[in-house]
Amino acid sequence: MAQPRPASAQWWRSAVIYQVYVRSFADGDGDGTGDLAGVRARLPYLAELGVDALWFTPWYVSPLKDGGYDVADYRAIDPAFGTLAEAEKLIAEARELGIRTIVDIVPNHVSDQHSWFRAARAAGPGSPERELFHFRPGRGPDGALPPNDWPSQFVGSTEPVWTRLPDGEWYLHLFTPEQPDLNWAHPVVRQEHEDILRFWFERGVAGVRIDSAALLAKDPDLTDLADGPEPHPFVDRDELHDVYRSWRAVADDYDGVFVGEVWLPDAERFARYLRPDELHTAFNFSFLSCPWDAERLRESIDTTLAEHAPVGAPATWVLCNHDVTRTATRYGRADTGFDFAAKAFGTPTDLALGARRARAAALLSLALPGAVYLYQGEELGLPEADIPLDRIQDPMHARSGGTDPGRDGCRVPLPWTADAPHAGFGPGEEPWLPQPAGWAAYAADGQAADPDSMLALYRRAIALRPRFGQDPLTWLPAPDGVLAFTRAPGTVCVVNLADRPADLPVPGELLLASGPLDPRGRLPSDTAVWLRAPGL
Structure with a gap:
């Protein structure tokens, strides 16, 4: 088992953070639902993977009308997942392995059962x-x-x-009727959330992810959106920043860290949330939704780094999460970007192509400066699953009139053991969402024994990632369709997104590759390599 990694006061600037969707991670008690017992049993796996922190989507008491984002009690664990005492044990056991814990707070709304x-x-x-x-x-x-x-x-x-x-x-309720919005102009609401932050920091969590972070404040007159575009009546209002400055003061008492879910097209407005007295980091949705195209990806990377530079905040890199079509599927489609409005049933997908691109994207994202978020199962190369209509639970499906397949396809319970019932997810009942036929082929135990698997690639990449150091990114000359850059002297990342093999733009020793070079030593299409190039 991997040894605990040394602590760093600014660990979050370059961390690899693994998102745990508890309901689908591992079932410890056999009732078909993932739980904290399952996570605790798999901590050695996560330590061997080499991640620095775990981000848990909401594990609180909830009617689960929206995947746990309808919280009924922030100070208690949902009985389906375990107990508060078990959460405290999990936080402590993970920390002994050098893995920190980030919890999810949903401040815009609560459950109608709150x-x-x-x-x-x-x-x-x-x-x-x-x-x-x-x-x-x-x-x-x-x-x-x-x-x-x-x-x-x-x-x-x-x-x-x-x-x-x-x-x-x-x-x-900006979301479902079961999720009434809170009035953030009321001092009791603000005080309660600061108390919730202290409650979890006292229990040893290292950070907090803030759901829908730009939606809390509302126009006090609740004016129509059609009355004018500025200021928006409920998105990115200026009074929000006072809330997050107050939160930052709480976090600083515990050396805690924030990551905000901030979807904003305006770079200057986005950067305001990352000022030194507000949030530490925010998710980078530009990179997540970017098509598999060299020019577009380079533009996304440059824009992201430029957005963060004025406030000295680190970028974050995310390929998928519990809301988004899984990477191996998305990259196998004609439209390789992501847009919620474009989701549809029956989209043709070339999974072999998608998997090849997902392997290359893993090396690209892990070579970039900043923190990387890895969604559970991404390290296994899991594809998006087709959920039978009568088993879909995500409210996005029903609220679209049945046209949107919803988000359950990326939330299917993980396969752990190829020859076990339910692919080793749990020892008893059928999982809460059905696993597709052939799911066992992605099982972690089989991949752990295969040096060419996606899991093996992620393990090696995370272990080698420190070679890139903390230096800024420098682009290198490269053929059309090829991205090449260096950070630490002598370490280079090259990704070929063109439709033909390309010569490596610099000579060097191969450290890691998402796929083999061709017989002439060229980099095939949809392939990435890390090189040691001492001359750079």
């Missing part, structure tokens, strides 16, 4: 309990029309963001 919302429903119009949310009378002579025209944050959804209660008032 004690605050249950009290607000019961208290009625005009009550102090309702001031913690956004309750309003409807429009029109009988109040039968929603209070404004805001759109759902589920792309493709035609459902309203307001639900009317029997007493006549409407409440706001």
Whole structure:
């Protein structure tokens, strides 16, 4: 088993962070649902992979109407996953292996089963309990029309963001009706979340991922979106920054770290969240959604680094997550980018091509300066799964009128042991989402014994990654369709995205390759290599 890695005060600047979707990671008690017992049993696997931290998507008490992002109690673990005591053990056991823990906080909304919302429903119009949310009378002579025209944050959804209660008032939910939005202008809401941060930092977590980080603050008048583009009534409002400055003061008491989910097209506005007294890092969705194209990827990389430079924050590199089509599938399609609005059933996919590109993309992302987020199963090369219609649970599917396949295809329980029931996910009942036929071919035990597997590639790449050091990226001259760069002196990454083999732009010793060179020593299409080139 890998030895614990030395601590670093700024570990988050270059960390490899592994996203754990607990429900689908490993089932320890055999009930068909992944749990903390399953994660604890697999900690040696994660240590051998070489990751620096684990990011857990919400593991709190939840009705699971939106994959756990509808939180009913932030200070308790959902019984399906385990107990708070077990979470504390997991945090401590991971730390003994040199692996830190990041938890997910969902500040924009809570579950409609949260004690605050249950009290607000019961208290009625005009009550102090309702001031913690956004309750309003409807429009029109009988109040039968929603209070404004805001759109759902589920792309493709035609459902309203307001639900009317029997007493006549409407409440706001930018996502599902089971996720009422909180009123961040209320001091009780702000204090509660600072207390939640302290609660988890006290239990040893190293950081917090902030869901929908740019949505919290709302125009106090809840004006129509159609009334004008600036300022937006609920996205990226200036008053948000005061919230995150307060949060940063809490985190600094514990040397804690934040990563924000910030989807913003404006680079200058995006960088504001990463000022030294706000968030430490934010997800890079430009790179995630970028097509497999050399010019577009170089532009995305340059833009990302330029966005972060003015505030001295490290970039983050993400290929997929629990919301996004898996990399091996996406790269095997005619459209290799990602757009929620473009998801559809029956999209033709060349999985062999996608897997080859995913291997090359792994070496590209792990060579870039900054932190890398790795979604569970990505190291196994898992493809997106087709979920039978009667088994889809993701609300995006229902709220699109059935046109969007939803996100369950990237959330299928992991295969651990090829010859075990349910591919080793758990010892008992069928997993909560069905595993496709042939899923066992991706099992971790088989890949661990195969030096040419995706798992073996990730293990070697993560182990070799420190060779790139902390220096800035420098592009090297390369043929059209080829990306080549260096960071640490003498270490080079080359990726061929062209449709033909390419000569290596610099001579050097091969450190790692996503696939073999051709007989003439050229780099084949959709292949990446790391080189040791002492002359650079």
